Amino acid sequence: MIITKKKPNEEILESLSGAHTVFVAGCGSCALKCANSDEKSVALMKEFLEQNGKKVLQAFTVESACDMRLVxxxxxxxENFKNADAVLALSCGAGVQAIETVCAKEVIPALNSSYVGTTERIGVYKKFCSVCGSCVLALTGGICPKTRCAKGLVNGPCGGFVNGKCEIDADKDCAWVLIYEKLKKNGALDKFVNQYLKPA
Ligand code: SF4
Ligand code: SF4
Known part of the structure; x- marks a missing residue:
């Protein structure tokens, strides 16, 4: 899912400086699961806007803000949506643009879109994929070197790892050690030794 992070309130207020009336549009999918568009977040945003002179006509959560059909x-x-000077979207950038595309209104993002994340548990997400458009996981034991190697090497390792940890970030496993161990376990080390991947 798309991992998001709330923008600072001051930035949101600045972006809404030309609007008096605001429609707050939450997203019921990824942003909600990241706790950036749940009931509490939407209520807090509404309260903040009202404390700062905005009139919130309505706060409404769309099932998936990135789906133009649902928007x-x-x-x-x-009517509240139609009448608002601006829409504040608690969604990823895809959601903001879905709303912008189907209406002619000013749509302001309340969140920053960070990355496509794998969920370990709520609040703990792993960046495992950079959405490169040319997936190599079939050759790398299902572990993405483009994302999980600190240097993005597709023909690793770089040789700098120590005790299986990355030389750039000792808190992280070297992705290429993980790939090696996985391929070894699966009897597929020939892939590791013989393959050459063209750097993207
Ligand atoms: S190679 Fe990595 S970044 Fe590219 S699609 Fe596959 S998992 Fe995502
Ligand atoms: S130590 Fe491993 S993960 Fe770190 S940069 Fe080198 S190959 Fe990539």
Missing amino acids: KRDLLKN
Whole structure:
């Protein structure tokens, strides 16, 4: 899912400086799971905006803000949405742009989109994929060197690892050691030894 982080309140307020009335649009998917668009976050945002002179016409959560069909279904006939000077979207950038595409309104992001994350548990996400468009996982034991190697090496290792840890960040396992161990376990070390991947 898309991992998001809330923008500072001051930045949001600055972005909304031209708007008096605001429609707060939450996202019921990734942003909600990151606790950036849940009931409490939406209520806190509404309260903050009202304390700073904005009139919040409505706070409404779209099932998935990145789905233009759901945005159209849920928002376009909503009078509060139509009447608001601006929409504040508690969603990733894809959600902001889905809303912007289906209406002619000013849409302001309340969140920063960080990365595509793998969920370990709520609040703990792993960056395992950089959405490169050319997946090599079939050759690397299901472990992404483009994302998980600090140097993004597709023909690793670099030789700097110590006790299986990365020379750039000793708190992290060297991705290429993980790849080696995995391929060895699967009897597929020939892939490790013989393959050459063209650097992206
Ligand atoms: S190679 Fe890595 S970054 Fe590219 S699609 Fe596969 S997992 Fe994602
Ligand atoms: S030690 Fe391993 S993970 Fe770190 S940069 Fe070198 S190959 Fe990549």
